[in-house]
Amino acid sequence: MKDLFVVTHTESVHHLEGKVGGWYDTDLTARGRQDAEATAERLMDLIGGGDVEIHSSDLRRASGTADAIARRFQxxxxxxxxxxxxxxxxxxxxxxxxxxxxxxxxxxxxxxDHDCGIEGAETRRDVALRVFPCVDAIVERPCGTQIIVTHGFTLTLVIAAWMKIPIDATGFLSFPAKSGSITHLRRDDFFRNRAVVSLADVSHLRH
Incomplete structure (x- = not known):
């Protein structure tokens, strides 16, 4: 059995600033830090103790969310x-x-392959070509329970990589997710199916 929990980072300063995120690197807001703690607590409820790996984007809003989870799981x-x-x-x-x-x-x-007319912007394929090998490498690790902390757009491609959907088939794919969401993915040991157990759940957060 393999359980993969994919978390979208919680509220970041750029959300309040009304600024474009992407690789613009901002910290969590006060609410974002509170929601990260709540997300960590929900993951503990879902996972319990045992061996857990935590993987994260290196941008501060994601790593800050991951740090809260890391503290809870030690x-x-x-x-x-x-x-x-x-x-x-x-x-x-x-x-x-x-x-x-x-x-x-x-x-x-x-x-x-469309860059949306913005100089220096990544295309969807650009993102997929870095996300797919990364997810494959994470899933191939022997740990049975893993957490990935990432971003809203990237979440769709993490799920696609998990489901073994070819990159060329992801052009219209989209899994909308709010900040602090938890998506639970599972591979069973018998059929080897890769299931989406729950998608972008935010029931643990205050609204």
């Missing part, structure tokens, strides 16, 4: 840039209104 965090949010290039850190005015949505015939 386990270290393994950080990697491969689990980062999609980069919005020169839009990172600018007002969200700037991105909205310059953003060009991907056309149906080029969902994977």
């Amino acid at each position: 386990r270290p965090v393994m950080e990697t840039a491969d689990l980062r949010e999609i980069s919005y290039g020169v839009a990172g850190g600018r007002p969200q209104a700037w991105l909205d005015a310059h953003y060009s949505p991907a056309p149906d015939d080029n969902r994977l």
Whole structure:
């Protein structure tokens, strides 16, 4: 049995600033820190004791969320840039209104390789090409219970990698998730199926 819990980071300063996230690196807000503690407590309820690995994006809003989980489980965090949010290039850190005015949505015939008209931005394929190998390497590790802390856009590709969906089939894929959500993925030992047990649950957070 393999249980993988994928967490989207909790509220970050850029949310309150109304600025574009991506690789723009901001800390958690006071609420974000509280929600990270609540997320850690919910994971403890779901997992209990035992051997647990914690993997995280290296951006501060994700690593801060992971640190709260690590304290609760008394386990270290393994950080990697491969689990980062999609980069919005020169839009990172600018007002969200700037991105909205310059953003060009991907056309149906080029969902994977369109850069949305933003200089330096990653395409969906760019993100997938770093996320898929990272998730594969994490899942191949012998630990039976693992936690991944990542970002809203990246969550979809983490799930896709887990489900063995080919990158070329992810162009229209989207699993919307609020900050601090928990997605539970499980591989059974007999059929070897990879199930989505729960998706983007936020019932542990105050609203």
